[in-house]
Amino acid sequence: MGLLSLSIWLPIALGLVIVALGRDEHAKAVRWIALIAALASFAVTLPLYMGFDTAQAGMQMVENEPWIGRFNVNYHLGVDGISLWFVLLTAFITVIVVVAGWEVITERVHQYMGAFLILSGLMVGVFLAQDALLFYIFFEATLIPMYLIIGVWGGPNRIYAAFKFFLYTLLGSVLMLIALIYLYIHSNGSFDLATWHKLPLSASAQTYLFFAFFAAFAVKVPMWPVHTWLPDVHVEAPTGGSAVLAAIMLKLGAYGFLRFSMPIAPDASHEWAWLMILLSLLAVIYVGLVALMQQDMKKLVAYSSVAHMGFVTLGFFMFDPLSVSGALVQMVSHGFVSGAMFLGIGVLYDRVHSREIATYGGVVNTMPKFAAFALLFAMANCGLPGTAGFVGEWMVILAAVKYNFWIGFLAATALILGAAYTLWMYKRVYLGPVENDDVRGLTDINAREMLVMTVLALAVLWMGIQPKPFTDVMDASVQQLLKHVAVSKLN
Template sequence: MGLLSLAIWTPIVFGVLLLTLGCEKQAGLVRWLALLGALLGLAVTVPIYTGFEIGSAAMQMVEKSVWIDRFNIHYHLAVDGISLWLVLLTAFITVVVVVAGWEVITERVNQYMGAFLILSGLMIGVFTAADAMLFYVFFEATLIPMYLIIGIWGGPNKIYAAFKFFLYTLLGSLLMLVALIYLYNVSGGSFDLAAWHKLPLGATPQTLLFFAFFAAFAVKVPMWPVHTWLPDVHVEAPTGGSAVLAAIMLKLGAYGFLRFSLPIAPDASHEWAGLMIGLSLVAVIYVGLVAMVQQDMKKLVAYSSVAHMGFVSLGFFLFNDLSVSGAIVQMIAHGFVSAAMFLGIGVLYDRMHSREIADYGGVINTMPKFAAFALLFTMANAGLPGTAGFVGEWMVILGAVQANFWVGVAAASALIFGASYSLWMFKRVYLGPVGNDHVKELTDINAREFLVMTVLAVMVLYMGIHPKPFTDVLTPSVTELLQHVAVSKLK
């Protein structure tokens, strides 16, 4: 068993172990076991980074063994510069979510913690799978723990939200399965992604494959107009569920574009780039405007996630080094910032049991430490220079200007909208006189909450001030991908 297998199966084994501990009296043991599993899961990803050869575009840490011999399906894992940081981000956010839910979750603690650990392993499996069927299994399996997290620990309309989440994402994935079977037949009975990248395909098959993959990945990102499930799910999901959904699960769709759509159907990707850019700009601008009128804090941040992920899909389909690298950096940065935003809202919700902006006001007077963290994360969400939220968006805007000046101008307008809805929410919730008696009774963050906020604040500032470690890892892989996409594969 190699490092990648350890990264996948360590949290899954701990998650399954937690499911066997059902007694409420064992809640303390469950929490510590969950933390141990999450920390070990993070620890085994560290040597993946330290052993990674920076400057190489090759797939590294390769593990391959026969899984289903009859159909030539392999348990085939590998990482490159594109997937490495996503693996580390997943393991990191899992630790944060376990700590964040420490005292908050009091019912079925073992199932809650177990679901998150299993989900963590499955998501790392998606980012490391080099066999298409293995990718599909992990990709679909992530739905199950998240469905349970929303459906069991969610809000009043949790069943509706869980069904909507499951049906939307499953429906898109069925078309992807058809595409995988087609490619399996065309390639002579192989599910190896590297072999599929070299297949010469006609214009029509490429277009059909492109839209089959689009159906699966656009829903997951989510791109406009198939984004409507996300705000409903975020509002109903527990705080940890929202954090993982925004920080990691949305990236599964974006990652799919890089592994399937662009390299397998490069000519179709170029042909339909205009459509993708248009949909991305609608997400960036229109959904940003929609975020401005939200009265629910979670809904506002959910719509802002759609707008930020619009930068990701925009960057991919501009086909230059700066924009694609910026889009991947934005994926990682959004992981830190969105997790921090949702966990911050969770801190307030745990005390007041309300997400309505109108129910707050003057929180800075009673929770000054927390308000300082909230200001930093709000600024990062708005894309303030010096924070993680700025780097990726700036790179995508620069790449957009290189490709088309007016696309760059339209993308840059999102920074104004981002500042508007983020700062307006901060003003109404935190500033001014104390809004009501409930706000007067609020207590500032405890040591556990302070630790969670501090860890996320450090990452947001570190990535904003010193993004070089992130870009150095991914640049060679991005360059190789773009060289591959630039070569026509038409028969």
């Protein structure tokens, strides 16, 4: 078993052990075992970065073994500059979520911790799979632990939110399965992605495939107008579920566009780029305006996530090295920033049991340390230079201005809208005099919460100040992808 397999199966195996053997009466021991398992899973991913050759564009550390011989399905894994950071981000966020739920989750602790570890391994599998059927299995399997996390540990309407999440994402995936079967037949019985990338496909076939993949990936991103499931799910999900959903699971759809839509149907991707750009701008502007109207902190950050992910799809479909790299950087930075925002809301909710902005006011007077971290994450969410939130958005805006001035101009309005809704929320929650007894009785963050906030703050600042390690890893793979997409497959 190579490093890629270990990155997938170690958290899954340890998660299953915790679920099977853990008991509520041994909750303290379960928490420590889960933390050790998450740290071990993260440690396994670090050699992937240390041994990665940034000059090489293709797949590295490849593992390829026959799996289902009759249908020519292989257990085929590989990592390149596009997927590497998402593997590391997934394992990193899992450690953070385990620590964040340390004292908050008091019932079925073993199932909660086990579910996140299993989910972590499945999401890593999505980023590493080079066989389409293997990708599909991992892609769909991630729904199961997240469905349980929302449905068991969520809020009062958790069952409704869990069903909505499951049905929305599963419905889109049915069309993707049909596309996979078509490509399997058309390639004479192969599920290998590299083989599919070379298939000569007609214009009509590419268009049908493009929209079949769009149905699955747009819902997962989520793009406007199929984004309506996200705010409901975020409101009802436990804090850890919201953090993982925003930081990692939304990236699975965006990643699918790079692995399937663009390289398999390059001509259709160019033909329908205007539609993707239009929908992305609607997400950036319209959903940003919707965020301004929210009275629930989680809903505000959920709509903020839709707007920020609009930059990702906008960057992809301008087919420029700067825009695609910027979109990838935006995906990673959004993982840090949105995860931090949701975990910060969880800190307040654990104390006051309310997400309503009107419930708070003057939190800085009783929780000054926490308010300082919240300000940093709010500024990162606005895209302040020097934070992770700035780098990707700025790269995409620069590429957009080069592509079309008005597209760049409209995209840049996101910086204004982001500052408006984020700072407006911060002002009402944290600044001014203490508004009520709930806020007056708050205690500042403890050592565990301080650790979580500090680690995330360092990640946000590191990426904002020194983004070069991130872009260096991506460059060769992005160039190769765009070179491939630029070549027409039409006869």
